[in-house]
Amino acid sequence: MTRSLVSSVLALVIVVAQNVALAESDARQWLERMSMASQSLNYSGTFVYQRQGSLEAMRIVHARDESGERERLLSLTGPKREVLRDNQVVTCILGDRQAVVVNKSRPRTPFPVRFPTELMDLEKHYHFKVLDEDRVAGLTCRVVSVQPRDEYRYGRRLCVHDKSHLLLRSELTAARGEAIEQVMFTAVEFPQAIAGQKLLPDMDGADFTWHREPSEQPETGDSVADSRWKVTQVPDGFMLTDHGWHQLSADEAGVEHWVYSDGLASVSVYIEKSPKDSEAYSGVSYRGALNAYGTMVGGYYVTVVGEVPRQTVELIGNSVRVK
């Protein structure tokens, strides 16, 4: 009798565990399709972006053809700002600041990123769930919940279009589920082709100050071993995915760059020499869910930036040491 009861309980536990695994696998399939759709579809639409104390309307046009991806994002409220991106460069035209920032673009890798290590054990750090259907911009979408298991990362509540798999609504949440910022389409369409004119900026920025990332980058070595710095602490699950040196602007000195990722969220660490007359500073700043922590170590600026909670950027920033 006892043996029978144990067997039944064991069977029940196995069934529950299998269902949880299936649910998480299903959620990750939605995320994979969503990630692919955002890069492979032609789409254009208007959406709202809400963060602390503000609500902005924007328009996005995304084209994908044999030449690759092209994207244009522009503000519909507030000062005129546009970002244009193609396979070569990202151009940010900031009308209110009379400035244009041009950087090289990087190839996008659809989720899940194929890291060679245990980084793919995302379930160790997030709960994945597929929830009910909802409607956004008149389209039916499926709600996918990704909740963190600790306070070093944010959660996501996503609504993914059931047909195209485009992300129609996205909400970033803190550990207790509080919304930090959200993006939601109010109208979206999927044209067969997008005319090149729709991807051109309204502003040419000819009279603005231009900040270009130089095509020639400093030759200071490329491996972590060449660095005189080390990052000694990151939250569990984060791993170094990129490291290198950049010169982000022709009139600026080079900056050393470390990128850590847990498979969903990424954190950048920038280290650059400070000017002699600069004052020491330390603190956190934020823009929506993006937190930045800055401090000075041995006459160098150390700045940590990421779509992660404040304590994550602080933890990493305070762990930077000279070798």
Place this chain on the structure above:
Amino acid sequence: MSDEIGEQLSALVDDELDEVERPLLLGRLQRDTELREILGRYQLISEVMRGAGQVATLGIADRVKRELERNTALPPAEKPNPGGLGWMKPIAGLAVAASVALVAVLAVTSVRQPAVETATRVASTQDTEAAVGGSGELWERIEPRIDKRMAAYLVNHNEYAASRGVQGVMPYVRIVGYENNRQ
């Protein structure tokens, strides 16, 4: 347009417009671009107010579209507006209503304090308030010299973050988004 039209728009948004008034208003919406734009803005706010995670009801745009499709026979044209002034009051009224709606949305969903405080050294990593960024410097309010560097970092980080993982929001939304609390 009159105050009555403004009230009818509100009733349409709430799906409470009666059968007599509805075809008249829909006919007017079909002819009047500015009125449609006002309705569009009102819908956008209404959609946001409904918020994420709730079961969405049929959007106002869908209702208008549905009604326009259903009402093949439009009502006779109304008299033209006597002058610009007639537009002002209802638009202002709607704008006030929209502002109130926005304040309500932000009061409910905002989890950060917009108040500026001097950037200080690290809080405890276990500080749950910090988990949602309860303090710190709003990006736009930091020194211009630091801000310039931050802008370059932000663009660069976006490229790396977008090339890996799942972004919570579309890349570059935070750059294009304008900070209303700028001082």
